[in-house]
Amino acid sequence: xxxxxxxxxxxxxxxxxxxxxxxxxxxxxxxxxxxxxxxxxxxxxxxxxxxxxxxxxxxxxxxxxxxxxxxxxxxxxxxxxxxxxxxxxxxxxxxxxxxxxxxxxxxxxxxxxxxxxxxxxxxxxxxxxxxxx
Amino acid sequence: xxxxxxxxxxxxxxxxxxxxxxxxxxxxxxxxxxxxxxxxxxxxxxxxxxxxxxxxxxxxxxxxxxxxxxxxxxxxxxxxxxxxxxxxxxxxxxxxxxxxxxxxxxxxxxxxxxxxxxxxxxxxxxxxxxxxxxxxxxxxxxxxxxxxxxxxxxxxxxxxxxxxxxxxxxxxxxxxxxxxxxxxxxxxxxxxxxxxxxxxxxxxxxxxxxxxxxxxxxxxxxxxxxxxxxxxxxxxxxxxxxxxxxxxxxxxxxxxxxxxxxxxxxxxxxxxxxxxxxxxxxxxxxxxxxxxxxxxxxxxxxxxxxxxxxxxxxxxxxxxxxxxxxxxxxxxxxxxxxxxxxxxxxxxxxxxxxxxxxxxxxxxxxxxxxxxxxxxxxxxxxxxxxxxxxxxx
Numbered sequence: 234x235x236x237x238x239x240x241x242x243x244x245x246x247x248x249x250x251x252x253x254x255x256x257x258x259x260x261x262x263x264x265x266x267x268x269x270x271x272x273x274x275x276x277x278x279x280x281x282x283x284x285x286x287x288x289x290x291x292x293x294x295x296x297x298x299x300x301x302x303x304x305x306x307x308x309x310x311x312x313x314x315x316x317x318x319x320x321x322x323x324x325x326x327x328x329x330x331x332x333x334x335x336x337x338x339x340x341x342x343x344x345x346x347x348x349x350x351x352x353x354x355x356x357x358x359x360x361x362x363x364x365x366x
Numbered sequence: 367x368x369x370x371x372x373x374x375x376x377x378x379x380x381x382x383x384x385x386x387x388x389x390x391x392x393x394x395x396x397x398x399x400x401x402x403x404x405x406x407x408x409x410x411x412x413x414x415x416x417x418x419x420x421x422x423x424x425x426x427x428x429x430x431x432x433x434x435x436x437x438x439x440x441x442x443x444x445x446x447x448x449x450x451x452x453x454x455x456x457x458x459x460x461x462x463x464x465x466x467x468x469x470x471x472x473x474x475x476x477x478x479x480x481x482x483x484x485x486x487x488x489x490x491x492x493x494x495x496x497x498x499x500x501x502x503x504x505x506x507x508x509x510x511x512x513x514x515x516x517x518x519x520x521x522x523x524x525x526x527x528x529x530x531x532x533x534x535x536x537x538x539x540x541x542x543x544x545x546x547x548x549x550x551x552x553x554x555x556x557x558x559x560x561x562x563x564x565x566x567x568x569x570x571x572x573x574x575x576x577x578x579x580x581x582x583x584x585x586x587x588x589x590x591x592x593x594x595x596x597x598x599x600x601x602x603x604x605x606x607x608x609x610x611x612x613x614x615x616x617x618x619x620x621x622x623x624x625x626x627x628x629x630x631x632x633x634x635x636x637x638x639x640x641x642x643x644x645x646x647x648x649x650x651x652x653x654x655x656x657x658x659x660x661x662x663x664x665x666x667x668x669x670x671x672x673x674x675x676x677x678x679x680x681x682x683x684x685x686x687x688x689x690x691x692x693x694x695x696x697x698x699x700x701x702x703x704x705x706x707x708x709x710x711x712x713x714x715x716x717x718x719x720x721x722x723x724x725x726x727x728x729x730x731x732x733x734x735x736x737x738x739x740x741x742x743x744x745x746x747x748x749x750x751x752x753x754x755x756x757x758x759x
Binding site: 239240241242243244245246247248252273280299300301302303304305306307308309312315316318320327328329330331332343358360 | 488489490491492493494495496497498499500501502503504505506507508509510511512513514515518521522523525526529571572573574576620625627628632
């Protein structure tokens with residue numbers, strides 16, 4: 234049986250570092266060297282001060298669920314019915330969308346504390362999932 | 367703000383549409399031409415006079431081909447506004463600007479699609495190619511995690527809104543029940559004579575929690591077109607002129623397309639407030655001067671948010687507005703009297719513009735008394751647009 238793969242990730246020169254970071258086991262957030270602020274999703278310049286002098290900081294991986302959904306239809310494999318996806322607010326202040334794992338239905342709620350679980354899904358795709366602390 | 371204004375300088379003088387179905391049996395171009403010719407006949411304007419065309423993205427019918435097929439002679443302005451349904455009112459703004467400035471004499475706006483029988487928005491973006499373009503890279507933040515469809519993108523914002531203000535699935539259901547009650551009286555609606563109850567809504571299956579099937583608009587085949595001329599000319603034509611008193615677009619507050627999850631308050635549709643401020647300033651009126659509204663209803667939660675952003679109730683209180691039935695035909699602001707996209711058809715919002723025109727003319731199936739001003743909004747979650755249509759200029 235062939236492995237059912239997740240949707241592929243479009244990557245460009247502004248976002249490459251994020252995906253490379255995950256493959257090295259790091260959840261990275263784009264950081265502006267000029268104004269010291271963070272942004273996600275990353276871009277070619279800082280949305281706050283328009284500087285092109287950007288690098289990245291490693292997130293603690295801790296955050297809370299700011300919002301969530303449970304997906305039912307349509308649900309292409311490998312996703313399963315009731316698939317939970319969260320909008321995570323990281324300790325550092327930025328948000329990102331991520332699959333929720335190892336979580337009980339009652340924990341799928343705004344405010345639940347979560348931590349990152351960096352997960353290789355297949356040879357090309359490594360993702361940042363989150364589970365309850 | 368500039369003293370120069372677009373308000374009252376242009377009018378919608380013709381509307382046309384095909385039937386709304388799940389299987390039109392003809393090409394999208396056929397639907398486009400049919401609706402445009404119907405709108406011109408409604409206006410009493412010869413197709414050879416059309417010198418401007420505007421539509422919006424996700425329509426597959428090129429402007430030049432529509433113009434060629436209707437027998438147009440000279441096309442002097444053609445535009446296509448981005449962000450799909452969010453642009454539903456924007457081509458009317460383009461048309462008004464074109465006739466107000468003398469660039470064009472007669473502009474046609476259309477949206478034609480076989481969005482049920484030939485392709486479906488609801489199936490999502492799982493199969494989109496992953497490349498380095500902005501859009502494909504942007505899907506990379508969502509698709510690999512399974513957030514793949516318009517319903518899921520809206521659901522993520524809806525959870526935040528409902529959690530913040532205590533709105534419930536039943537409140538979303540009240541929007542749906544209201545739309546279906548309107549559609550039940552509209553012979554052109556797909557759900558003509560098919561009202562639903564709140565219980566039906568609550569029993570409908572989950573699509574993406576917190577959205578149920580009956581929180582999601584239809585997928586439809588069909589087309590709608592409008593004809594716009596300058597106000598002076600409108601007075602000489604056969605239909606009662608429907609003046610464009612306000613026309614605006616909006617994008618702001620860390621705007622993303624369907625995923626504005628990074629703004630300070632994820633429960634907001636700040637871009638709607640930006641459109642509202644422009645519309646009311648242009649028209650010189652406020653929300654209390656609107657007798658009926660067409661509120662874009664691809665998904666029910668954003669109807670609640672829009673009621674707040676457009677000033678019909680305080681922030682967080684749209685749930686109370688719909689619990690009180692204020693959005694029904696008997697309420698203080700009848701909403702989506704054609705049945706909306708939940709009840710009539712999903713023609714990407716242009717069918718809502720046509721209903722706004724009918725309300726000002728006095729031709730709606732659910733006619734509101736003494737209509738002076740109608741608000742029409744466009745797709746939300748994306749950069750958006752809106753109109754205020756008026757009986758007087």
